[in-house]
Amino acid sequence: MSITVTGTIERRDIGMGAWAFVADDGKTYEILKGADKSLLKAGQKAKVTGQVREDIMTAAMIGPALEVKSFEVINSD
Numbered sequence: 855m856s857i858t859v860t861g862t863i864e865r866r867d868i869g870m871g872a873w874a875f876v877a878d879d880g881k882t883y884e885i886l887k888g889a890d891k892s893l894l895k896a897g898q899k900a901k902v903t904g905q906v907r908e909d910i911m912t913a914a915m916i917g918p919a920l921e922v923k924s925f926e927v928i929n930s931d
Contacts, residue, residue, distance in 0.1 A: 857920075858903040859883075860928065865896040872914035875902060882917035886910075889922045899928040 861877035863885075873885040873894050885894070886907065893900060904922040912919055 855906045855908075856903070857906060858901065860901045861899070863894060863896060863898045863900060866914060866916055868914040868916065872912070872916060874916050875920060883920035884912055884914055884916045884918070886919050886921045890925070893922065893925050901926045901928060
């Protein structure tokens, strides 16, 4: 399922660490490894388009796995 959501990047200290995307509606997604490093900054707001991967499981299990296809950083100015 392809989605576009706006939210905030968070770093979770679970196991070896995981990146989470907390959408403005409160839903949490786990960002899959391989995402662009410029997206992975804790506290950064972004609009993300990606694929929710229901065919895989992750070690952190903090929410549905999100394979990011594209993103736009939202300035907090």
